[in-house]
Amino acid sequence: MRIYKVSILKKGQKEEIILKAENKVEAIKKLNAKGRGIIIKAEEINVPFEEKMKELGKIIKATFTxxxxxxxxxxxxxxxxxALTKASISIKDSLDNIAKxxxxxxxxxxxEKAANDVDNGLSLSNTFEEYEFYVGNLAVAMVKLGEKTGELGEALEDMADIYENIEENRQKFKSAMRYPLITLTAMAGAFTVLIMYVVPKFADIFSQLHTELPLPTRILIGAEYVLSNxxxxxxxxxxxxxxxHKYFYRTNQTYKYGIDGLMLKMKIVGPIVEYASLxxxxxxxxxxxxxxIPMIDALTISNGILDNSVLNSKIENVIKSINQGQNLTNSLEKNxxxxNVTLQMIAAGEEAGNLDTMLENASDYYKTQFDIIIDGLGDAIEPIMIAFIGALVLLLALGIFLPMWDMAKAARA
Structure with missing residues (x-):
């Protein structure tokens, strides 16, 4: 969410309202829906200090509890x-039944909170906005879409399908990372035990040499000193x-943009983030x-589910290009x-008038590419793991045996 200051004219007087929104268009729509007055200007501002403190409190609380x-x-x-909504059962009864x-x-x-909110005349999206920290902005966007179109049941079922797809991707990623993480954790634990309990015994022996120790040995002794003290x-x-990091990532757009850009450029992580997001x-x-839904509105809502600000910025540029009269294919290609494969699909869809079908094919294509990357993730990480483990073993071996060789040479001399 970004923070916007909107200037309105109400009963002849100018007022300024601060609110959260995904973009300027949504900020204006929020105020128009509430009928607060005539909107004069809307501009993005830095997050107020009070909001920063609230966000910091949320992050600290979330980190531990x-x-x-x-x-x-x-x-x-x-x-x-x-399903209950499509069966014409009241939203309040449906929410109560599911909560129970x-x-x-x-x-x-x-x-339960949603049932109480609906009973008090609030919208379902109001509750999802409060729990956005847990469910993500996709849930908020899809519920708002259902409320806007009057097809809440369809929107909820579509949202369930999308979340199932996301959960499937998450489980695939966890499965691919399980072996490397277990291996690295075990290696890090073994290395820490050796540093804490084995290196000190050798350090006492090496101290009797009264000579400068090799660099690997000094590194091990230094690591043991830092961990102990x-x-x-x-x-x-x-x-x-x-x-x-989490605080600045959530409150500072420049910092978030830099981190997101770095993520996309990383060799293994970048393709995973890009294909999963797109x-x-x-x-x-x-x-x-x-x-x-009109294309501009569809792009705006879809852009709201992306977590990567670099991709967000590109989609915003696509929206600007379409507003200036360019078609979807050219706007996507320009940004x-x-x-190219996906662009050709979308271009064919625009020409033939079946854009939604081609977009579905494009989505399946990106999902397939994501699956291919995840399936090959273990093979891609394995050389890095081997190199990392080899470097730790080499450091331990050189750190312990080099001084021992020096001691043996001194004894023979």
Whole structure:
């Protein structure tokens, strides 16, 4: 979310309202919907200090006490809500029923809150906005779409399909990373034990040499000294760095843009982020287009589900280009978002008048590419793991044996 200051004219007097929105268009739409007055100007501003402190508090709380959302149960609850809504059962009764039967505490809490909000005349999207930290902006966007079009049941079922796709990708990624993470964790643990309990014994022996120790040995002794004397401080610093990163990532657009750009440029991580994000973007864009939503609105809503600000910026440029009279294919090509295969699909769809079908094919193509990358992730990481483990073993071997060789030479002399 970004922060916007909107100047309005109400009863002859100028007022300024601060609100959160994904972009300037959404900020204006929010105020128009509330009928607050005549909008004069809307501009993005830096996050106010009070909001920064609130965000910092949320991040610190989430780091240590954050509730975890059970995504399979959340998806099941959304699918039930969609089916009950399409069956013309009241939204309040549907929410109460799902909350009563849910065994996940966070899902139960969310749907109970939604039932109370609806009973008090608020919209369902109001509750999802409050729980956006857990469910993401996709849920908010899809519920708002359903409320806007009057097809809430369809929107909820589409949202469940999208979340199932996201959860499937997440599980594939976790499965691919499980072996490398277990291996590296075991190696790091073994290395730490050796540093803490083995190196000190050799350090006492090496200190009797009264000569300058080799660099690998000095590194090991230095690591042991830091862990023994400043271990807790080092851990605290790492936690502070982690919290600071999350804080600036959520409140500073320049910092977020830089990190997101770096992520896209990384050799292994970049393609995963790009294909996963664009596959999800195309999937939502396809469903919105099929639902008859105007292209600009569909692009704006679909852009709201992207977490990467570099891709966000490119889609915003696409929207500007279309507003200036360019077609979708040229706008996407100009901003270098999709590859040539996908662009040809979309171009053919625009020419033949079946854009939604071609967008669906493009989404499937990106999902397939993502699956290929995930399937080959283990093979891609394996050489890095071997190199890393080899470097640790070499450091230990050289750090311990080089001085011992020097001692043997001195004894023979």
């Amino acid at each position: 954050r509730k975890k959302l059970n995504y399979p149960m959340f998806i099941s609850a959304i699918r039930q809500l969609g 039967n849910s065994i996940d505490p966070l899902v139960k809490e969310m749907f 400043y271990g807790l401080l080092t851990l605290a610093i790492l936690i502070i760095i982690f919290i600071a 596959s999800r973007f195309l999937l939502v864009f396809t469903k919105l287009t099929k639902a008859g 270098n978002i999709l590859d």
